[in-house]
Amino acid sequence: MCKAGNLAEAKALFCDLPSKGLQHNLRTYNIMTDELLCGGLVGEALNLHRERKDKGCAPDECTYNLMIRGLIHNDEMSRALQFKDEMGAKGFPGDVSTCELFVDLVSKGKLDLPCSQW
Numbered sequence: 001m002c003k004a005g006n007l008a009e010a011k012a013l014f015c016d017l018p019s020k021g022l023q024h025n026l027r028t029y030n031i032m033t034d035e036l037l038c039g040g041l042v043g044e045a046l047n048l049h050r051e052r053k054d055k056g057c058a059p060d061e062c063t064y065n066l067m068i069r070g071l072i073h074n075d076e077m078s079r080a081l082q083f084k085d086e087m088g089a090k091g092f093p094g095d096v097s098t099c100e101l102f103v104d105l106v107s108k109g110k111l112d113l114p115c116s117q118w
Contacts (some may be wrong), residue, residue, distance in 0.1 A: 037070025
């Protein structure tokens with residue numbers, strides 16, 4: 001739905017799942033968070049991330065990578081770096097596309113990040 005431009009419909013479906021007896025899980029949270037970020041709704045994505053954690057649904061490597069990429073694409077560098085640090089502290093590696101984004105940003109002078117921190 002989201003890829004087809006129906007973000008509002010996807011949000012409504014996501015919000016309606018519990019009323020149908022279906023619980024959100026890490027996958028549904030990740031999908032919705034990614035779509036919110038793709039739609040430029042950073043605040044909503046961050047709120048959803050907090051909600052997921054508050055409900056005991058711990059983020060995984062995929063969660064961190066999609067959050068970082070989405071934040072970078074929305075020019076939220078400081079938040080992306082916070083997620084990168086949290087991800088590293090939890091022992092999750094960055095995937096190739098996330099690492100490439102950081103390399104690209106550093107090479108273009110848009111981010112001052114020593115190689116040791118990638």
